Each structure stands twice: as structure tokens, then as C-alpha cells.
Amino acid sequence: MNSLQPVETALDTACCAPSGQPVLSAEDARRKALVFKALSDPSRLRLLSIVKGEASGESCVCDLTEPLDLGQPTVSHHLKILVDAGLLHREKRGTWAYYSLVPGAMERTADLLASL
Amino acid sequence: MNSLQPVETALDTACCAPSGQPVLSAEDARRKALVFKALSDPSRLRLLSIVKGEASGESCVCDLTEPLDLGQPTVSHHLKILVDAGLLHREKRGTWAYYSLVPGAMERTADLLASL
DNA sequence: CACACAGATTGACATTCATCGATATACGGT
DNA sequence: ACCGTATATCGATGAATGTCAATCTGTGTG
Numbered sequence: 001m002n003s004l005q006p007v008e009t010a011l012d013t014a015c016c017a018p019s020g021q022p023v024l025s026a027e028d029a030r031r032k033a034l035v036f037k038a039l040s041d042p043s044r045l046r047l048l049s050i051v052k053g054e055a056s057g058e059s060c061v062c063d064l065t066e067p068l069d070l071g072q073p074t075v076s077h078h079l080k081i082l083v084d085a086g087l088l089h090r091e092k093r094g095t096w097a098y099y100s101l102v103p104g105a106m107e108r109t110a111d112l113l114a115s116l
Numbered sequence: 117m118n119s120l121q122p123v124e125t126a127l128d129t130a131c132c133a134p135s136g137q138p139v140l141s142a143e144d145a146r147r148k149a150l151v152f153k154a155l156s157d158p159s160r161l162r163l164l165s166i167v168k169g170e171a172s173g174e175s176c177v178c179d180l181t182e183p184l185d186l187g188q189p190t191v192s193h194h195l196k197i198l199v200d201a202g203l204l205h206r207e208k209r210g211t212w213a214y215y216s217l218v219p220g221a222m223e224r225t226a227d228l229l230a231s232l
Numbered sequence: 233c234a235c236a237c238a239g240a241t242t243g244a245c246a247t248t249c250a251t252c253g254a255t256a257t258a259c260g261g262t
Numbered sequence: 263a264c265c266g267t268a269t270a271t272c273g274a275t276g277a278a279t280g281t282c283a284a285t286c287t288g289t290g291t292g
Contacts, residue, residue: 023162023166023169024161024162024165024166026158026162029158029159029161029162029165032158032161033156033157033158033160033161036152036153036155036156036161039149039152039229040149040153040155040156041149041249041250042142042146042148042149043145043250044149045140045145045148045149046140046142046145048232049140049145050139050140052232053139060268060269061268061269061270062268067139071252071253072268072270073251073253073254073269073270073272074250074251074252075269076269076270077251077270077271078250080270092258092259092269094259094260094268095258095259095260095267095268095269096268096269097268097269097270106229106230109229110227110230113155113225113226114226116161116165116168116222157280176238177238177239177240178238186280186281187281187282187283188238189239189240189241189281189282189283190280190281191239192240192241193240193280193281194280208239210238210289210290211237211238211239211288211289211290212238213238213239213240234291234292235291235292236289236290236291236292237288237289237290237291238288238289239286239287239288239289240285240287240288241284241287242284242285242286243282243283243284244281244282244283245280245281245282246279246280246281247278247280247281248277248278248279249276249277249278250275250276250277250278251274251276251277252273252275253272253273254272254273254274255270255272256270256272257268257270257271258267258268258269259266259267259268260265260266260267260268261266261267262263262264262266
């Protein structure tokens, strides 16, 4: 099975071409756009910011719902999008779900811009 | 008047705080999300790629319409979004409009990720 | 001036998206 | 086994978005 996240697959194809010389293919563009789409919502940027700022490196949904002033289902929805994009990691321990930054994901995303 | 583009204003507030310690404010998040929203469409990524790949550093709309297989109004619309986001620069010479990358815009956008 | 052409703007339409309330699932404690 | 809590999923709804066809605005040329 292919379990690579968008950030990784997007960079996969990016690291091989000298510098996007032959123009970004429609397929590559679609994949890279998915990552940026995950970042294109204010609430999701704040979620990333909170998780990043947490000293323990991880936050549970209950800690994220209040500061954003959003309903719990909405926060869960945003978190899923960030996980699907390969930016956040989800680990369930007991009743709680802990979210943490995927190591290097931000850096890889930044590289996506340079490899356009 | 305040004529700063999103990439610049977004970085403006980012460069002063140590590292987004006090969580990204709703306002900062909104501004930064605007930049990523501009990057969240495959057609716009391809537009940036084409402009970047052009040896002369600039492209006119007529050169951008065909490779994307999109109508001219649609391309104009996407270009406007990229200009508004502060990523592209527009210069009209005679009948033609030439678009070029705003110097450093990509780098500043990449920095946005690090300063979340 | 009139015509042709490049590009921007407008209006319409279908799709996607953010959000919420209600419900489902899964786990811990009694 | 029952109940409460934490989180995910579902269905609906209003707003935003990508695209196109038609039109408008300039600019150069006969």
C-alpha cells in the first residue's frame, strides 16, 4: 500500500528535477496544492501554532477547542485535514487523542516553494 | 495608505515575536492564511512555475493561457489573486501585461511556516 | 476615426468548504 | 453491565471558489 502523505509525495517528485524546468505537471501541482490548501485556513494555522507552542510537543483536542472558539466537531475536522496533509501526527492514548507536529514536515513544505 | 501585500504584512508581525509563543492571533492567522490560500490551487502553482521558469523572468498572459488549458479570463483571475497575495508583480507595457516573481516573496512565504 | 487585439471585469453556475447540531464509537470508572 | 467523557463521523446549510461566456477597457495600426 502507498501510505505516503502529501508533503512527502509532493517532495518526492520535486527532489528529482533540477528546478521544475519542464513546468510543474498538472499532477504534481495538484499534490502540492493539497498541502497548501491544508494551510489556507486561519483556524488550521492556529492549531499548528498551538501544537507547536506546547512544551510537551503534543496537545489533545480538548486543549484545542477552547482557544479557537470553535465546536469540537469542527476542530476534529480541521485536525483530520492537517493529519491527511502529513503535517500533524495523531496518537490515541486511552480516551484522548494527542496531536503533534510531524518532524520536518514544515521544512519539507517550505522546500516545496523553492522547488516550484 | 497601507499598500503592503499579504506576504509582507504577514511577515511584518512575524519577525517581532520570538517564535509565536503566545499563539498565533486570529488576525495574524487570517493574514497568513491568505498567502497560503493563493498557493492552494493547482493552476496557480503552475502559473508560478511557468513564470519562474521563463528565462526572461517574465511572462505575458498570452503565454500562460495555452499551457494551462484554461480560458483567458480564468488565467487573469488567478494572476490577480497571486498579485494580491504579493507573490507576482504585474507590469503593463503597451497592450501586453507582463508578470514576474516578486523578489524574495517565496523565501518570505517559506519563513511564514517557520514562524508559526 | 475605425478596427483588431490583449487583457480585465462582470454575471452565472456548479463545486467545494467551514461550521454546526446530532449521533456514533470507544474507552475508563463505578 | 451501566454511565460519563473524549473524540470521530454524519447530514445539513450558508459562504466561498474555480470556471466559463459575454462584455468592457485600453492600446496600437490601418
